Amino acid sequence: MYNLKTNYNLSKNSWFGIGGKADKFFTPNDENELLDYIRNNPNEKYFVIGSGSNILFRDKGCKETIIKLGKNFRNIYIKDNQIICGSGVLKNQLSKFALDNGFVNFEFLSCIPGTVGGGVSMNAGCFKNEFKDIVEEVRGINIKNLKFVNYNKKEIKFSYRKIDLPDDFIITTVIFKINHGSKLKIKDKIEFFKKQKETAQPSKIKTGGSTFKNPDSKIKAWELIQKSGCDKKKFGKAKFSKKHCNFIENQGNSSLDIEKLINFTIDDVKKKFNIVLEPEIKIIGEK
Known part of the structure; x- marks a missing residue:
């Protein structure tokens, strides 16, 4: 039998501590079990996660089968x-x-x-x-x-x-x-x-690590966030950390607020500096 859970709450697998439910959550113990499951479920779409340190699961959950590699990995x-x-x-x-x-x-x-x-x-x-x-x-x-x-x-x-x-x-x-x-x-x-x-860097907060990749070697993402004023922007209980403004701090229970802050920052930095910030955080799930 596979270690397979259905209607699985994803919030425990994200450092943000939020997210909806996965239709399927599969934890294979080794390569052969992983290969066997994929062979027997050819029509499923998959997303592999690790510890969830840079993942934002959307509130509406995931249709993809989430794979978290088990003990023999x-x-x-x-x-x-x-x-x-x-x-x-x-x-x-x-x-x-x-x-x-x-x-x-x-x-x-x-x-x-x-x-x-x-x-x-x-x-x-x-x-x-x-x-x-x-x-x-x-x-x-x-x-x-x-x-x-x-x-x-x-x-x-x-x-x-x-x-x-x-x-x-x-x-x-x-x-x-x-x-x-x-x-x-x-x-x-x-x-x-x-x-x-x-x-x-901030510690002991619910965060996903660096929010954005640095656009190039001359200017850092945090500098653009700060110079645009987005470091003071807040959606619900999602805001940038005062210690390092490329880290989003989650104090609420809505992934949508974090996604809104990410998208607002991308738009505002593009408008003010003509630079497109690319998220380092992976946003997964149904819109």
């Missing part, structure tokens, strides 16, 4: 001088694993929420580091032809907050290269990054 081990990591592993868990084994270049992951699979799919990064710097290979399932597929680093085009893997590809495993270093220096770097994050 959270394994992590070393083989042939590489890290083999399930896509359901949290980024900070991967960072801790690297620290424990004396592997460098994973320190920045201690400051990014969410799962490794989600991090790869959006080439997540901070402090001038991105997933493209450490990924060697990505493995997964093509849900169109029902085959296991591998992509090495040369086959993946990484760019700012996105990669060019097919939409019908579900990442199940990520392979990382290993470089050895001093555990003490790794630990110090992690602590430095965490302090920088605590100083600059």
